Amino acid sequence: MKRFSTLFFILSIFICFNLKAQNSIQLITIGDISSIDLGAIYIANSLSGQPRFFQLVMNTQPIGRKVFLKGKIEWKENLSSGFKEVANFTTNIFNARNIFSDELGNSDIKFTNVDGDKDLIKQIAEIGKPKGVIGITVQMFSERNEILDDDYQELIFLNPTSTFYITQPNNNEEIDIGNVICSWTSLSGAIGYKIKANILENESQSLDDALNSSNPIIDNYDVGNETIVNLSKISKNREWFDGQKVVVVVIALINESGVVKELKCEPIIFKLKSLNQTVNIYLQSIVNFFSSIIPNDLINKINSGELKLDQIEIRDENGSIISYEELSQILNMLEARKDLIINTSFQPK
């Protein structure tokens, strides 16, 4: 009897597996999902007024088998919130084939049942613009109500800035230059992440300007699927130094119907500090250049790390900010061409 039960169990699994293998449904998102009116996700017996935003690919044995569909549409406003069911539907029985979203309710395929959360639908409709994540589940049933296959897709709209964010460092945090751990929230649907970072050259520069300025320190470094990385360890285009302010952004790569789109989180800024108090290279170059005129107590303050780079402001005669790098280049040039120097002076406060 025990042997018979085991055999029956294995046979059942095999039959189910075989049923699944021979009958499949795939939900494939197509087109520009950003043009979808979220309010229309509530399927008012038709999606015909909306652009085609998914295709259902049905393979059955035999071909064109009588099937019906059940579907569920969920939505969450951001990645940290939970899904809420927007609507569910059931269709009549029809011959399985490949159909587009706008054929649902607009062909021989009719809805026999539609249920929706009216308050949620109203909320979504009021948002208007696509936002958040939409989850669509479809199940394909035989006419005898056996589930043949199902599929699930998430549509992520390119505006969930509040849901995809850097969790560390904190904005304006001071971080040890040798151990800058950067982590961020996982973005559902992301196939990978890239990191970009650059120095904030001055306080009047915006974070975006800093990121978009030339020669970024970290230039779209591919971190794969990781959501945490030590920025101190990854390869950089140039060195960074303690006292500098660094702007960093994480870019999620999202595959939408075969097209990889980029979604940036809000950039954050952090400040580098040195735990071992090595003298910043820029400060050192200033000390070296002006050694004959800088008072000893100021040299000591620099060498001891008491004077930080961010306490120094460099401007030209027009009041324009000069970056540490520019100054370093100028000082190096003048070291080689001392004949160009007209005057150096120090005016104590």
Next chain:
Amino acid sequence: MKKYLIIVFLLSLSNFLFAKNFPSNNQVAIVKKIVKEVQVKKASDSEIESAKIGYSLLDGGQVITKAKSLALLVLTKDKSLLTIRENSILNIYQRKVGNGINTSTNIDKGTVLFKVEKQSADDGFEFVTPSAVASIRGTSGVIDADSIQTNIYLEEGEIFVQSKDDPSKNVTINGGNKLTIDNEGNIEVQEFTDEDKKKIDDTKKINTKKIYITTPYGILEIEYLIE
């Protein structure tokens, strides 16, 4: 009577139109730019004072540039330019001779970049150094002089150079050549070397840039020449 008045009027007009543009008050040059420490004398018998932009030099005026300093003069007569580099002493004279104006620039020592506008047939322009007298009509280059010898780097035009003590020792050189003449009248002419070209380029640097590095304890300042 009416005819007489017309003649007087026409004579006055022709005098106004065709008279040499000799500056009023014998103003010869104006200080156009100063870098660091420059001293001037308005005329031969004036006191030395610190130069200011817009300062007028008269006949016999003097410019003294200290270390790392320079002065840019514009000549009133024809807007010729003289850039007087550091550690230079220059005296400038201008006199009316016949129908023309003679401008003489004496370089006791130092380096002067010149861009002299083309002179009319009646006018004359010369540089006088301890070892040479160089006559030009419209040209540009650099003169570098001390008590022993004079180097002239001629970029454009033509220049006639003669020994100050023995005018029979003379030569005319064209642009692209360097001339060296000493107190004994020995003259050597050669084409520009790369070093000569660099010397000219460096002499042309008159613009400066200042950088202020403000710390909580004081302000560091650097001023340097740029292109």
